[in-house]
Amino acid sequence: MPKIIEIRNATVYRDETRVFDGLSLDVEAGGHTAILGPNGSGKSTLLKLLSQELYPAAEDGTHVRLFGQERWNVWELRRRLGIVSNDLQHRYTGYALGLNVVLSGLYSSIDVWPHEHFRPEEIERANRLMETLGVAELKDRPFDAMSTGQQRRLLLGRALIQDPDALVLDEPTSGLDLRASFLYLDIVRALMRAGKTVILVTHHLYEIPPEITRVVLLKQGRVIADGPKHRVLTSAALSALFELPIKLIEVDGSYQAIPGNG
Ligand SMILES: Nc1ncnc2c1ncn2[C@@H]1O[C@H](COP(=O)(O)OP(=O)(O)OP(=O)(O)O)[C@@H](O)[C@H]1O
Numbered sequence: 691m692p693k694i695i696e697i698r699n700a701t702v703y704r705d706e707t708r709v710f711d712g713l714s715l716d717v718e719a720g721g722h723t724a725i726l727g728p729n730g731s732g733k734s735t736l737l738k739l740l741s742q743e744l745y746p747a748a749e750d751g752t753h754v755r756l757f758g759q760e761r762w763n764v765w766e767l768r769r770r771l772g773i774v775s776n777d778l779q780h781r782y783t784g785y786a787l788g789l790n791v792v793l794s795g796l797y798s799s800i801d802v803w804p805h806e807h808f809r810p811e812e813i814e815r816a817n818r819l820m821e822t823l824g825v826a827e828l829k830d831r832p833f834d835a836m837s838t839g840q841q842r843r844l845l846l847g848r849a850l851i852q853d854p855d856a857l858v859l860d861e862p863t864s865g866l867d868l869r870a871s872f873l874y875l876d877i878v879r880a881l882m883r884a885g886k887t888v889i890l891v892t893h894h895l896y897e898i899p900p901e902i903t904r905v906v907l908l909k910q911g912r913v914i915a916d917g918p919k920h921r922v923l924t925s926a927a928l929s930a931l932f933e934l935p936i937k938l939i940e941v942d943g944s945y946q947a948i949p950g951n952g
Pocket residue numbers: 704705706707709727728729730731732733734735736893
């Protein structure tokens with residue numbers, strides 16, 4: 691089976707800034723990966739590579755393959771790789787109604803449009819997803835009249851309605867309070883346990899749930915560590931990543947960081 695992500699020797703510029711210089715990174719189906727990096731390490735740039743909003747500079751031996759393929763029709767790609775990003779949340783129109791936010795995933799559109807048609811079973815599926823995600827009551831509510839947590843759940847529903855092979859989650863709990871964070875992470879954990887491959891891109895340690903098996907540390911556009919979570923996540927590695935003394939605390943498979951020598 692082809693790898694979900696196969697990035698080989700990618701050099702990526704954003705304007706004049708060279709964000710990645712020969713980046714290589716693979717993600718296979720099965721197992722769940724967290725890509726952890728501080729501000730400016732290249733996480734958003736990586737997400738843009740995955741959504742094909744950015745491409746690497748053309749050089750010999752360079753490629754970004756998603757499910758074994760370099761060029762995708764974006765709509766086809768969305769069916770395979772669901773991306774829930776903060777960027778998307780900011781771009782989403784305020785007056786889109788809850789049910790339509792979920793349905794819009796079928797066309798990878800922002801809100802639904804008159805030319806988009808939905809079969810009764812698709813509407814039924816959207817309704818069921820909203821129930822599973824605990825947002826059934828938001829069916830007729832405009833997006834800008836929802837809390838950040840409610841919006842985030844609907845955007846997860848928007849990705850899930852395509853039943854993608856893998857989900858990429860960008861800082862899934864940023865802007866959510868403790869309760870909303872924990873409830874959202876519970877949903878993500880249930881998806882992982884149900885076999886959906888999840889790739890989490892974040893700088894928040896507490897977003898790494900017990901189900902994550904592999905951790906990649908990204909610093910200044912480079913992968914500085916990559917391997918099983920228990921080996922990669924150490925006080926020393928995090929101190930090096932964030933360039934200050936960090937003490938890593940792990941309780942029942944969840945992580946937190948406090949200042950100090952570990
Ligand atoms: N449009 C742009 N033009 C020039 N440089 C950019 C642009 N966007 C990002 N960069 C630079 O690229 C580098 C990586 O940025 P990127 O946004 O990918 O990091 P990030 O890990 O997502 O950061 P954050 O956690 O703050 O969102 C940074 O040095 C940033 O200043």
